[in-house]
């Protein structure tokens with residue numbers, strides 16, 4: 378077994394309270410493209426034109442037609458991969474308590490994790506811009522765009538748009554989770570985007586071990602992370618969880 382995988386298994390076995398911080402890298406294997414970086418959604422769509430709250434307010438039909446409809450098609454058919462499933466197994470074994478995610482695809486909940494802090498809200502649900510009623514995205518009929526609530530109001534993703542603030546409860550709870558854990562898995566994120574970038578720092582300052590799982594080095598590597606296991610999230614997590622289950 379790879380030395381770093383063995384080290385992670387031992388660290389997980391010894392840990393009492395594990396938290397995970399996840400990003401786009403864990404969902405790539407589920408067919409969800411990242412927003413930022415190479416091949417990302419923002420290479421094709423100008424976020425200021427389609428993902429800013431002002432754009433949504435000005436012309437919701439346009440935002441739906443160009444961006445939201447395509448994302449709905451991607452997210453509706455996406456399934457959790459070995460990365461999500463492995464983190465769910467760690468919760469089932471009473472290891473992981475909380476997942477803090479920058480993703481909006483709802484795949485951690487689909488895998489079975491029950492305490493998921495969604496920093497940027499969720500695309501798995503839509504909410505009415507008038508009465509706030511929520512609808513599961515995959516059940517929303519988009520034969521007419523923009524889709525509407527029973528009350529006639531326009532539906533919008535329950536996700537954080539540019540120009541909107543991170544939900545205060547998500548901020549507060551993720552700081553609590555970071556400060557309280559003794560091991561943090563940082564998976565599929567370079568954690569360069571604030572305020573999520575603070576989360577591993579808070580965990581480290583409170584004495585937690587930071588185990589990074591990423592395909593390449595990030596600004597966290599050597600600075601904040603105790604070690605980096607280089608690789609795809611699904612494969613690495615699968616190896617760790619399989620080895621842990623054999624202990």
Ligand SMILES: [Zn+2]
Nearest residue numbers: 505508526528
């Ligand atoms: Zn409504």
